[in-house]
Amino acid sequence: MKFAPSFQILAAVLVFLLPPFFAQGHSLGIVRLREARGPFVITVFTSSELIRGRAADVSLLVQRRDSNEALLDAIVSFVLTPPRGSILEHTEPMCGQPGWGTTLGSQDKQTTILARREQSSNRLLYTAPINLPLTGPWEIDALVRHGADSAKFRCEIPVGLPARRLAGLAPYLALPLLFVTLFAINQWLRTRDLRK
Amino acid sequence: MQAILSSWSIEPALTFGLSLCGVIYVRGWTILHRLTPALFPRWRLLSFLAGLVSFWFALNSPLDALSGLLLSAHMVQHILLLMVAPPLLLCGSPVLPLLRGLPRSLARDGIAPFLHWTPLRKMAHLLTAPAVCWLLMTSTLCAWHIPAAFELALRSSGWHKVEHVCFVSAALLFWWPVVRPFPYRPRWPLWSIPFYLLGADLVNTALSATLTFSDHVLYPTYAQVSQLFAATALSDQATAGVIMWVPGSLAFMVPAVVLAVRFLSPTWSLVRPGMTLVRGRASAVPRLQAQVTQVSARSPFDLLTVPILGNFLRSRLSRRTMQIAMLLLALGVVLDGVRGPQSSSVNLAGVLPWTYWRAFVVVALLAAGNFFCMACPFTLPRELGRRARWRQRPWPRALRSKWFALTLLLLFFWAYEVFGLWDKPIWTAWLILDYFLVAFAIDALFRGASFCKYVCPIGQFQFITSLVSPLEVKVRSPDACAGCKTHDCLRGNQHQRGCEMDLYLPRKAGNLDCTFCLDCVRACPHDNIGLVAVSPGIDVINGSQRSSIGRFSRRLDLAALVLLFVFAAFVNAAFMTSPVASWKDNLAARLGMDSPGVITSILLLTTLVLAPAACALSAARISRAASSVSVNSRELFCRFSMCLVPLGAAMWAAHFLFHLDTGWTSGWVAFQRATQDVGLRLFKTSGIGSSSPLLSADAVLVTQTLVLDMGLLLALYLGWRLARVYAPRARDALCLLAPWAGLATVLFGFGIWIFLQPMQMRGMVGTLP
Numbered sequence: 001m002k003f004a005p006s007f008q009i010l011a012a013v014l015v016f017l018l019p020p021f022f023a024q025g026h027s028l029g030i031v032r033l034r035e036a037r038g039p040f041v042i043t044v045f046t047s048s049e050l051i052r053g054r055a056a057d058v059s060l061l062v063q064r065r066d067s068n069e070a071l072l073d074a075i076v077s078f079v080l081t082p083p084r085g086s087i088l089e090h091t092e093p094m095c096g097q098p099g100w101g102t103t104l105g106s107q108d109k110q111t112t113i114l115a116r117r118e119q120s121s122n123r124l125l126y127t128a129p130i131n132l133p134l135t136g137p138w139e140i141d142a143l144v145r146h147g148a149d150s151a152k153f154r155c156e157i158p159v160g161l162p163a164r165r166l167a168g169l170a171p172y173l174a175l176p177l178l179f180v181t182l183f184a185i186n187q188w189l190r191t192r193d194l195r196k
Numbered sequence: 197m198q199a200i201l202s203s204w205s206i207e208p209a210l211t212f213g214l215s216l217c218g219v220i221y222v223r224g225w226t227i228l229h230r231l232t233p234a235l236f237p238r239w240r241l242l243s244f245l246a247g248l249v250s251f252w253f254a255l256n257s258p259l260d261a262l263s264g265l266l267l268s269a270h271m272v273q274h275i276l277l278l279m280v281a282p283p284l285l286l287c288g289s290p291v292l293p294l295l296r297g298l299p300r301s302l303a304r305d306g307i308a309p310f311l312h313w314t315p316l317r318k319m320a321h322l323l324t325a326p327a328v329c330w331l332l333m334t335s336t337l338c339a340w341h342i343p344a345a346f347e348l349a350l351r352s353s354g355w356h357k358v359e360h361v362c363f364v365s366a367a368l369l370f371w372w373p374v375v376r377p378f379p380y381r382p383r384w385p386l387w388s389i390p391f392y393l394l395g396a397d398l399v400n401t402a403l404s405a406t407l408t409f410s411d412h413v414l415y416p417t418y419a420q421v422s423q424l425f426a427a428t429a430l431s432d433q434a435t436a437g438v439i440m441w442v443p444g445s446l447a448f449m450v451p452a453v454v455l456a457v458r459f460l461s462p463t464w465s466l467v468r469p470g471m472t473l474v475r476g477r478a479s480a481v482p483r484l485q486a487q488v489t490q491v492s493a494r495s496p497f498d499l500l501t502v503p504i505l506g507n508f509l510r511s512r513l514s515r516r517t518m519q520i521a522m523l524l525l526a527l528g529v530v531l532d533g534v535r536g537p538q539s540s541s542v543n544l545a546g547v548l549p550w551t552y553w554r555a556f557v558v559v560a561l562l563a564a565g566n567f568f569c570m571a572c573p574f575t576l577p578r579e580l581g582r583r584a585r586w587r588q589r590p591w592p593r594a595l596r597s598k599w600f601a602l603t604l605l606l607l608f609f610w611a612y613e614v615f616g617l618w619d620k621p622i623w624t625a626w627l628i629l630d631y632f633l634v635a636f637a638i639d640a641l642f643r644g645a646s647f648c649k650y651v652c653p654i655g656q657f658q659f660i661t662s663l664v665s666p667l668e669v670k671v672r673s674p675d676a677c678a679g680c681k682t683h684d685c686l687r688g689n690q691h692q693r694g695c696e697m698d699l700y701l702p703r704k705a706g707n708l709d710c711t712f713c714l715d716c717v718r719a720c721p722h723d724n725i726g727l728v729a730v731s732p733g734i735d736v737i738n739g740s741q742r743s744s745i746g747r748f749s750r751r752l753d754l755a756a757l758v759l760l761f762v763f764a765a766f767v768n769a770a771f772m773t774s775p776v777a778s779w780k781d782n783l784a785a786r787l788g789m790d791s792p793g794v795i796t797s798i799l800l801l802t803t804l805v806l807a808p809a810a811c812a813l814s815a816a817r818i819s820r821a822a823s824s825v826s827v828n829s830r831e832l833f834c835r836f837s838m839c840l841v842p843l844g845a846a847m848w849a850a851h852f853l854f855h856l857d858t859g860w861t862s863g864w865v866a867f868q869r870a871t872q873d874v875g876l877r878l879f880k881t882s883g884i885g886s887s888s889p890l891l892s893a894d895a896v897l898v899t900q901t902l903v904l905d906m907g908l909l910l911a912l913y914l915g916w917r918l919a920r921v922y923a924p925r926a927r928d929a930l931c932l933l934a935p936w937a938g939l940a941t942v943l944f945g946f947g948i949w950i951f952l953q954p955m956q957m958r959g960m961v962g963t964l965p
Contacts, residue, residue: 030351030417031417031420031421034420034421043420043421055894061265061421121204121261122205122258122261122262122264122265123261124261124265166952168354168894169897169901169948169952172898172901172902172905173901173905173948175902175905176905176908176909176912176944179909180909180912182310183913183916185310185313186305186310187926189309189310189312189313190305190309191926193309193312
C-alpha cells in the first residue's frame with residue numbers, strides 16, 4: 001500500500017462520504033392549527049403531505065395560556081371525520097399500523113383515537129399515528145382535558161392520493177443500484193489494471 | 197424539562213452506521229497504535245470517538261426534537277454538525293485507521309482500485325483545494341439560512357436531511373486544510389490558514405448579526421409555533437443569532453490563534469502531526485509508511501479465544517445449561533399453551549415462539565452463527581434415548597438426503613397458514629410436545645444425530661440461514677490436521693464423543709449441517725478447532741467435495757431446500773398483508789367455499805413448489821443458453837440457487853423484526869398473566885396489552901428495506917463470484933448471472949411491495965383479562 005498524496009486525499013474523501021450518508025433530519029411537519037381557547041393554547045402538527053393509506057403522525061402541543069408552559073399530563077384525543085359524502089367501510093384501519101395506536105371507538109363515521117406522549121419522539125407532544133383511508137378534506141377535532149378544564153379544537157387536513165408512496169423509500173431503493181454500479185466500475189478498473 | 201430530556205429519537209440507520217465507523221476506526225487504530233504510538237496516541241482515538249458521539253448527539257438527542265420548536269435549539273444542533281463533530285473527527289487522523297480497520301480484502305480489492313482511478317483522483321484533488329473547501333462551506337452556510345431554504349427543511353424531513361448532509365460534507369471539507377489529518381500534505385502554507393478561518397468567521401458573523409438584530413421573524417414557522425419557556429419568536433431568533441455568533445466565532449478564532457502561534461514558533465515548518473523533530477528534519481512519514489506496509493497477515497478472529505466467553509462456550513456444562521434453560525422455557529410454553537387463555541397475544545405459547553424466538557434466532561444466525569442449535573432442547577431426549585440402551589441402527593440409506601426434511605418443512609409452512617398456528621396456543625404447545633417425542637423416538641432408534649441431520653425442519657431452516665453467518669466451526673491450521681491419525685473430531689475419544697453429524701473437520705466447509713455443538717472442539721487433542729470469522733455467504737462459491745455433504749453441484753435436494761427457504765420467506769410475509777388476505781377470502785367466497793383453506797393450499801403449492809421450480813429451472817436453462825460455458829443445467833440449477841440464500845435470509849429477518857418491533861412488550865404482558873394464573877401476584881398489571889412499538893412505522897420500513905438491500909446485494913455478489921468460477925470472461929459471466937439476477941430482483945421488488953402493504957397482526961396486541 002503506497003501513500004501517494006492524491007491517494008491519501010481521495011481515501012479521506014471517500015471515507016468521509018460515509019458519515020454524511022447517515023445524517024438524518026427530522027421535521028415536525030407543518031403547523032395545521034394554532035389556537036388559544038379556554039386555558040389552553042394548542043398547536044397541531046402533521047406531515048407536510050398526508051397520503052391516503054399511508055401511516056402518518058398527528059401531533060399536538062398543549063400549553064397553558066397564561067404561562068406558555070407545556071402541559072404534560074393532559075388527556076388528548078382526536079376525533080377523525082371523513083370527507084363529506086364519502087363512505088367509510090367499518091373495517092377500514094384508522095391507526096397507522098395495528099398495535100401502533102389506541103382506537104377508543106368509532107360511531108357515525110367518526111373515529112376517536114387517543115394521543116399519547118409516549119408515541120412521539122418529542123415528549124412534549126401528544127401524538128397519534130393515523131392511517132386515513134380516503135382522500136379529501138378530513139376534519140380533526142382535538143379534545144383536550146386537563147383536570148376540570150377541557151376544550152375542543154377543530155382543523156381540516158387534506159389527504160391526497162398515494163401517488164408518491166414510494167418516494168420516501170427512494171434513497172434506500174437506489175442503494176442496490178448505486179452499489180452495483182460501484183461494483184461494476186471496480187471490476188472494470190481491476191480488469192484494466194490486470195491488463196496493464 | 198423531564199419531557200424535553202426524554203425526547204430522544206434514536207435512528208437505527210444512523211446509530212448502526214456510526215457504530216460501524218467507530219468499530220472500524222478502533223480496529224485500525226489499535227493496529228497502528230501498536231506500530232507507532234507516537235503517531236497514533238490515545239487522544240486521537242478519543243477525539244474521533246468524541247466526534248462520532250457529538251454527531252450522533254446532534255441528530256438523536258432532544259436537540260433534534262426541539263429544533264422544530266426553537267430556533268436556538270436548531271442553531272445548537274447546526275453548531276455541533278458544523279463546528280464540533282467534523283474537527284473532532286479529523287483530529288483522529290482517520291484515513292489510515294479506517295483503511296486499516298477494514299477487512300484486508302475489502303480494502304485491497306474493493307477500495308484500492310477506486311483510489312487509483314484518475315478521474316476520481318482529479319475530482320478529489322479539486323474538492324480538497326482549500327479555496328474550494330472555503331467556498332463550499334460559506335456558500336452552504338449562506339444558502340441554507342435563506343428563509344425559503346430554511347423553511348423547506350423545517351417542513352420536510354427529506355429536505356432537512358439534505359440540509360444536514362450539506363452541512364456535514366461541507367464542514368468536513370472545510371476543516372480538512374485546518375486540521376491537516378495525517379497523512380494529508382498541505383497545499384496552502386500554514387500562515388494562510390488563520391486568514392482562511394477569519395474569512396469564514398466574517399461570513400458567520402454577518403449571518404448571525406442578521407439573525408440577532410432583525411426586527412422581524414425570518415423563519416415564519418417559528419412564528420406559527422407556540423413559544424416554549426415564555427420566549428417570543430423574535431427573542432428566540434436573537435438567542436439563536438448569539439449562539440451562532442459567539443460559539444461559532446470561537447470555533448473559528450481559537451484554531452486561528454493556535455495556528456498563528458504555531459506559525460510564529462521557530463520550528464513551525466517542521467511540525468506536522470505525527471512527525472518527530474530530528475535536528476530540523478521531519479522523518480516520521482516515510483518510516484511509518486514502511487511500517488504500515490509491513491504489517492503481517494492477521495489470523496482471523498476466533499470467538500473461542502475471547503477470554504471468559506471462549507471458555508464458557510468450550511465448557512461441556514455451558515451447552516447443557518443453555519439447553520436446560522431452553523427446556524424450561526419450552527415447558528412454560530407448553531403448559532401455558534395447554535392451560536392458559538387461547539388468545540395468542542397474552543399466552544406464552546403465542547408470544548415466545550412466534551414473536552421473540554423466531555426473531556432472535558434469525559438475528560443470531562445473521563450476526564454470529566447457529567447458536568440456537570447449540571442450545572436446542574430437542575436434542576436432550578437423544579441423551580435419554582441413549583441411556584435406554586436400545587439397539588440403534590443406521591438411518592435408512594434411502595432417506596439420507598434432505599428430501600424428507602424438506603417435505604416436513606413444506607408441511608409446516610402449510611399448517612402454519614392453513615391452521616393459523618400463530619394464533620392457536622394449544623396447537624403450538626402440541627407441536628412442541630410432538631417435536632420432543634419425535635426427536636426422542638428417532639434418536640433412540642437410530643445412530644448419531646439422525647433427527648438433526650435428516651428430519652428436523654427447524655434445523656434445516658437454521659442450516660440454510662447459517663450459510664450467511666459470519667462465524668464457522670473450522671480448523672485453525674490445516675497443517676496440524678495433516679499429521680493427525682486419530683481423527684478425534686469425527687470419531688471421538690474416551691473423554692469426548694466426536695461429530696454426530698459425521699462432519700470431518702479438515703474436509704468440512706461452511707456451516708451446513710453444523711449444529712455448533714462444539715463436540716469436535718472438545719475432542720481435538722491439538723486444540724486446532726475454533727469458531728472462526730468468515731466472509732458471510734462466501735462458502736456458497738466453494739464447489740469442492742465436503743465432508744458428509746459432497747458437492748453442492750450434485751445436491752438437488754439442497755438446492756430445492758434453498759428455493760423453498762427463499763420463496764417461503766416472501767410467501768409467508770405476503771400472506772399476512774391485507775390485500776393478499778382479502779383477495780384469498782374474496783376468491784373463496786366467489787367459489788362458494790366456507791373457508792379459504794383450499795385456496796390457501798393451492799396457493800402454497802403454487803408459490804412454494806411450482807413457482808420456485810419453474811423459476812430456477814428457467815433461469816438455469818437461460819443461463820446455459822446465453823453463455824458459451826459448457827456446464828449442464830442441473831449443475832447451474834444446484835449452484836446458483838444457493839446464491840439466493842442471502843435474499844431469503846434478509847426477507848425472513850425483515851419479517852420477523854417487524855413482529856418483534858410491534859410486539860416487543862407482549863412477552864412481558866404474557867408473563868404477567870401467566871404468573872397471575874399460577875397465583876403469583878408479582879406485578880401490578882396495567883390492563884393494556886398493547887404499547888407503542890420500539891421503532892416508528894417509518895423507521896421500521898427503512899430498516900426492513902435496508903436489510904433486504906443487503907440481502908439482494910450479497911446474493912448478486914455471490915452470483916457474480918460463482919459466475920466467474922465458470923466463466924473467466926466477464927461477458928460470459930454476465931450472461932450466466934443475468935437470469936438469476938433478474939429472479940433476485942423480482943423477489944426483491946415483491947419484498948418491497950409487501951413492506952408497503954398494511955399488515956395483519958398475528959397475535960401481537962391484546963388486553964389482559
